[in-house]
Amino acid sequence: MGNTEMQGKVCLVTGANNGIGKITALELAQRGATVILVSRNRAKGEAAQAEIKRLSGNDKVDLLIADMSSLASVRQLAQEVKAKYPQLHVLLNNAGAMYTKRQESVDGIENSFATNYVGPFLLTNLLLDLLKASAPARIINVSSMAHKMGKIDFDDLQSEKSYGAMRVYGSAKLALTLFTYELARRLAGTGVTVNNLHPGVVGTGFFGDGLLGRLSKLVMLTPEKGAQTSIYLATSPDVANVTGKYFEKSKATPSSKASYDEQAAKKLWQITEQLIEQKSTQSASA
Numbered sequence: 001m002g003n004t005e006m007q008g009k010v011c012l013v014t015g016a017n018n019g020i021g022k023i024t025a026l027e028l029a030q031r032g033a034t035v036i037l038v039s040r041n042r043a044k045g046e047a048a049q050a051e052i053k054r055l056s057g058n059d060k061v062d063l064l065i066a067d068m069s070s071l072a073s074v075r076q077l078a079q080e081v082k083a084k085y086p087q088l089h090v091l092l093n094n095a096g097a098m099y100t101k102r103q104e105s106v107d108g109i110e111n112s113f114a115t116n117y118v119g120p121f122l123l124t125n126l127l128l129d130l131l132k133a134s135a136p137a138r139i140i141n142v143s144s145m146a147h148k149m150g151k152i153d154f155d156d157l158q159s160e161k162s163y164g165a166m167r168v169y170g171s172a173k174l175a176l177t178l179f180t181y182e183l184a185r186r187l188a189g190t191g192v193t194v195n196n197l198h199p200g201v202v203g204t205g206f207f208g209d210g211l212l213g214r215l216s217k218l219v220m221l222t223p224e225k226g227a228q229t230s231i232y233l234a235t236s237p238d239v240a241n242v243t244g245k246y247f248e249k250s251k252a253t254p255s256s257k258a259s260y261d262e263q264a265a266k267k268l269w270q271i272t273e274q275l276i277e278q279k280s281t282q283s284a285s286a
């Protein structure tokens with residue numbers, strides 16, 4: 001282990017078994033952090049855990065299993081984190097996916113919205129007290145430039161009326177960006193910052209195992225490059241007091257006009273809380 005700037009810091013990375021998340025987790029471990037990997041799949045999570053321990057020489061690499069699209073699983077994850085760790089300094093909401101066809105999560109929420117937005121919203125809120133108690137702390141949401149193609153349609157948040165993979169993915173990322181800014185306003189003065197980012201167009205598992213996936217690995221950014229903005233936001237002293245911003249290539253840059261709509265952000269927050277409550281009750285009584 002060369003650089004030990006993150007020694008004593010506890011960092012949680014979702015979607016850490018592959019792509020950008022795995023490299024982010026590895027580099028945090030290389031810098032001495034205690035890293036909690038969150039993976040949906042145990043075997044893939046264990047393989048990433050072993051690889052990260054071996055490559056970093058850091059043994060403080062934990063693995064927790066959770067499906068970010070499931071409200072119960074996210075609640076269980078937050079409970080496990082709080083039971084095991086008295087402090088949490090970095091929460092990196094990295095897990096995300098795009099779905100070609102409309103499908104629903106176990107709670108009956110459209111899957112792109114559930115995975116890219118509702119899961120991170122719930123996890124973050126459940127871990128806020130721990131983050132505040134550990135301040136200075138940082139929350140980092142991996143959004144996408146696809147948020148610029150998104151729209152928050154309050155009459156069709158579940159994309160029941162029409163579905164287009166990219167549009168729905170972009171809308172879920174726009175929701176994540178709106179959440180980032182609303183949370184930054186709510187966290188002012190707490191010592192907990194929250195920023196979001198576009199990692200670049202990166203050749204990862206995101207593009208699948210088919211031709212596009214194979215091509216993406218040839219022509220797009222490597223996961224090592226794609227992880228750099230996440231790592232910068234998690235570690236750099238330059239951004240210790242920066243909050244409520246959108247980053248590309250480790251530079252703050254404007255996100256879409258729609259993402260700065262404060263009224264939409266407040267309304268979305270309220271509706272998301274109601275949705276989570278309603279779906280949790282339904283799932284519990286099913």
Ligand SMILES: NC(=O)c1ccc[n+]([C@@H]2O[C@H](COP(=O)([O-])OP(=O)(O)OC[C@H]3O[C@@H](n4cnc5c(N)ncnc54)[C@H](O)[C@@H]3O)[C@@H](O)[C@H]2O)c1
Pocket residue numbers: 014015016017018019020021039040066067068069070094095096097115142143144145198199200201202203204205206207
């Ligand atoms: N690759 C790109 O070009 C690109 C561009 C913009 C944004 N992003 C975003 O970057 C983030 C990382 O993606 P990546 O490119 O490394 O892709 P990836 O598919 O290689 O990694 C995504 C990770 O998220 C996990 N994940 C997906 N759904 C999950 C769920 N329901 N529960 C738990 N984990 C889940 C996957 O298992 C995987 O570990 C995502 O949020 C993605 O939307 C990627």
